[in-house]
Amino acid sequence: MSLADYHVPEFEPVADEAAIVETDACRFTVLSSRLLRLEYAPDGEFEDRPSQAVWYRDQPVPEFSATRTDGTLEIETEHLQLRYAIGGGFTSDSLSIELTGLEETWHYGDSEDNLGGTTRTLDSVDGQTDLEPGLLSRDGWTVLDDTDRLVFDDDGWVTPRDAHDDYEDLYFFGFGHDYFGALRAYTDVAGDVPMIPRWALGNWWSRYWEYSQDELRGLMTQFRERDLPLSVCVLDMDWHVVDNPHHSGWTGWTWDDDLFPDPEGFLEWLHDEGLKATLNLHPADGVHPHEAAYPDIAEHVGIDPASGRPVEFDASDPQFLRGYFEHVINPLEDDGVDFWWIDWQQWRESPEMDGLDPLWALNHLHALDRTRDGSRPFVFSRWADVSNHRYPIGFSGDTVISWDSLSFQPFLTGSAANVQFGWWSHDIGGHFGGSGDPTEFGELYARWLQFGVFSPINRIHTSKMPYVDKRPWAYDGEVREALDDAFVRRHELVPYLYTMVRHNHARAEPPIRPLYYHHPEADVAYNRPNQYYFGSELLAAPHVREREDDIHLSRRPVWLPDGEWFDFETGERYESGFHTRYGDLDDVPVYAKAGAIVPLDGEPGFGDVEAPEALRVVAFPGADNAFDLYEDDGVTCASRDGDYATTRLAQSFEGDRLTFTIGPIEGIPEHVPDDRTYELQFRGVREDVTVSVEGAAGHSRAYDEDTRTLTVSLDDAGVGVDATATVVLDGEGTNLVAESDWRRSQLEELLWNLSMPAGSKPPLETHAKAFLAGERTDLDWLGNFAAALTDAQLRAIAETLVDAGIERLDYAGDDRLLAWNRTRRIDVTYQFATYDRTGTPFGHEGGFRHGSLPGYEVIELSEFETYDWAFTLEYDGVTSITYEGSASDTDRR
Incomplete structure (x- = not known):
């Protein structure tokens, strides 16, 4: 008995003949200008059945050329140039692929700087575990080895290939740092990610x-x-x-x-x-x-x-x-x-x-x-x-x-x-x-x-x-x-x-995206393992460490890419670069990019996740943007046939003027509640702006100073297939963005929570706020409080004021120190030293560094695995924090 029909997918495993180049015992298939299939079959028996991983080899044939000269086959696409010395199979000398314009060449057998994939399970894991390789690498290429995977037979179930012992079936992804492109190509041949309910x-x-x-x-x-x-x-x-x-x-x-x-x-x-x-x-x-x-x-x-x-x-x-x-x-x-x-x-x-x-x-x-x-x-x-x-x-x-x-x-x-x-x-x-x-x-x-x-x-x-x-x-x-x-x-x-x-x-x-997807050329994006984009609009940096005893707040170094950012909850404005966030249990470090549009359920209820009748839209100033809200029946595959609706939420920003438009609805309007109400929350904007509305019977406004949020509620908004509603915020010549200073807010939070003599807090606050106001630029006054503060407390104050600090990162066996000094202050200094087993310093080449803290530096501790080491950071002569140990240590202070 065979499987039921619905247990057998509709495969398209046979590539277009125009995409195939054969020579000797090899077959090369050009699946896209950046994705090649490489097969070696000494007996000439190649595989056209779908494998467990690859189902759809019948792809549009890109432009390419194939030439044979003096025993060498060359296949050239817009992005790749393959060279194969005909005869003898795949070796590092016989097979190579050059990534055009990227100065990167792969030779058969090379290993790449793989960015990691995932793992089967975290059963009994306390902390980290090894990850299997992924489809992306910083080298710009990866190879998916499909040789040993099973294939589907005519009955729709898997079976061994019964191939020659030396048979190989490889897929070469040469996408450079176009990580989204690599993932799209993978799903093109392996199948889409289904819509989850x-x-x-x-x-x-x-x-x-x-x-x-x-x-x-x-x-x-x-x-x-x-x-x-x-x-x-x-x-x-x-x-x-x-x-x-x-x-x-x-x-x-x-x-x-x-x-x-x-x-x-x-x-x-x-x-x-x-x-x-x-x-x-x-x-x-x-x-x-x-x-x-x-x-x-x-x-x-x-x-x-x-x-x-x-x-x-x-x-x-x-x-x-x-x-x-x-x-x-x-x-x-x-x-x-x-x-x-x-x-x-x-x-x-x-x-x-x-x-x-x-x-x-x-x-x-x-x-x-x-x-x-x-x-x-x-x-x-x-x-x-x-x-x-x-x-x-x-x-x-x-x-x-x-x-x-x-x-x-x-x-x-x-x-x-x-x-x-x-x-x-x-x-x-x-x-x-x-x-x-x-x-x-x-x-x-x-x-x-x-x-x-x-x-x-x-x-x-x-x-x-x-x-x-x-x-x-x-x-x-x-x-x-x-x-x-x-x-x-x-x-x-x-x-x-x-x-x-x-x-x-x-x-x-993917819904969760490492920072390097969007910023592939920024080295720092590869060194933020606990930060990620949460969808298209938000960046999350969750607190993952407990509050420190003498600070009573959690510490979270954060890097924000180029541009303007806002705290999703408070509307505080942040500049790009590093800052260190300290927060209580009510602090959730999630940031919205300038112009972000985030639709929310305005009345979330138990057992109710349907398309909401009350839609609350949180929008942030600073840039133009559009968000197409997607809705369907939530459970069936009908959306494959176009049975869904999208509602465009769009804004244009001109400094002192923001225009926000809802609609029109495209697709099947039945998926949008007929009596939907709209509440627009413009977060991070001033209160004293003029609001005008078109396409609604009326509107009301309210302002929350704590979250810098201007809420505009629309009455009977006529949003439909051909109808829109528009809200305009007019600052009448003055920028709409609310004035805020996250450093001042965080300083006050720290002073409320620091375990230190209460009498020392007012003068410390006076000096710190004078510094933030630009009335003084030095940090030597911080030394006056050294006797009243622990190193961790000094660090918290200094990091809040000057955006300079150090963090130890230890993920997937990659142990390193990351230092930053956003404004490159010369009075923030450091010393990194290694010691041999006798305690003699400078025990390794590169094992002693000192001076002003660089704007950005990564120290790979694995280079010093046989040495003890210490990293000391000072703010204008005040010792703030020292990391010390060996590369095998688990100290992550």
Whole structure:
């Protein structure tokens, strides 16, 4: 028996003959001017079937030339020049590709400066783990080796290639630093990232716990009563029968009727509340006689149910796989299960088929199985390999509860974009470990959840530990406020995020983007592992370290690219370059670029992530911009056929005048609520501006000084297919941007929080504000307070005033110090010294540097791995901070 039709994609694996050049035992396919397929087959048998990774080789043929001269084949496109010495296969001497105009040449076998990809799991990881290679490199080229991947046969399932032992199948990406272009080319040949359902963008509640249906119903009701929105309820493994005579109980397919006496009724109740439900699966042990589905699937695979013989899990057998879905999975979906959490933690190889990873098989088929009723391909599972971008979303595994784990997750999420795997779901708050102490853990949980809000999927999760509680109301004070705010903010962001879902699907632009995607020629962009673009409009730099004891604020060095930036919440204006941010638990470092337009749900509610009737749009001055808000039915594949609507939100900025236009609606207007209301929040602008409106029956205005936000609410705005509404802010000759000084605000925050003699604070404030006002330019006065301040406190004051500092970065084995001095002050000095084992300094070439701190410098500590080292930074002779240790140290002060 073969797989069902909906389990078999529509492949286009055979390239146009005009794109193919053959010579000797080699075949070269020009897939684009920057993407080449390189095959070597000593027996002349080349592969035209789709592989696990590459499905669509039938691409438009670009212009290229192919010439043979004196035993050499040359293929030249607009961007690449391939040279192959005919005969003998691929070697470093026989095969090379030059990137035209980039002074970069690849020779077969070269290794690149790869920017990293992702990893299968974070199970039991406390902090960092190694990443698999990605599709991007600073060298401008990467090679995807597809040689060992399986191919699809005529029946739609995978099989080994049965190729010659020396066969090679390589894909050369020569995109330079056009990282978006490389990702688009990859999805062109490997398949698009599917649209994920809109409901997946809300808050998920997940806990490994023996919940009963009454307990879960009560818990969901508590969230609703507290106005804390959720969109997904996760049922971890104890939903099914665990105690049985056949295996350990991790695998299960039958509801535990002691906990869920009426599963269909419970799932219907969840749906009535607006929630989706997923069940956790560990499929490895197959289906045993105690399972309700056993008789049907046993007969399906040819086993006599009376024998009691288990139905073994076999990812290689289409007969088993079809029965798995038709007799085990689909009936549970008919009961009301919306999607599946595949928690495969077992073997990576199938005994019955060399090279088949069961996890890949589960991801592939579960995603496609959802399309049988017109739904989008969707599964929640671990990463298996490149091509998993087709099977969102990812479960990153059981993370240790620690600050190091939190610190690693933004970096991992950004790097995963390098294999187009943009929809990670982390265990927000961590899975196991930690103290559970409400004070100690509360801060970590709040910071983790704030990152979760500005990450692809926000799934709060806890292991089976009774003294770790992630219900927001289990905490008091500032922790409770931070948690509540995060829950609400996430659902507010759904309209913005859903447009990014469309961008990922249609443009191959991941929702989370490392800074180097947008600033590939800036070295500093490669040295900001915990900063990232959150969609097209925002830049996030979440706090990932605890508050320091004598400062009581979290420290966060931030680099902002060229241009003007605004704090997303407060409207404070920031210049480009480095600054160091210090913040309490209510501080979430998210920045909007000048001109940014961010649509939000104006009335976020429990179980409601539909296109909002009340649309709040936050817009920032400083530049022209346009944002096409995308909306559809949120769940089906109909959008592929153009069944969606976009509403253009656009502004033009002329310094003293800002014109903002809503509409018209393009596409299918039924996807936009008829009675939608619009609230425009112009953040970072002055209060004293004139407001005029066209296209609405009326309007009202209000101003919030704390956030520098002018709100214009439109009455009966007539936005439609042919209609628009326009709002004009007129400063009458004066720039609209509100005056602000983030340094002054941060200085006041520091002084409120520093543990220091209260009597020293007023004179320190006087000197500091005189410095900020330009009344003095020196820093020698700071030494007068050295006796009252710790080094960390001195650093906090100095970094706030002059934008000079140092940070240790240790990610994916790349340990380095990063120093910056934005205005290149000569009175900010440093000394870096290395010492050999006897304590003698200058033990290594380049191991002693001193003088004024450079504007930007990176010191690679791996160069000094056999030496101790120390880095001392001084502000006008006042020692502020010293880093010391060895390159193998874990000190990250």
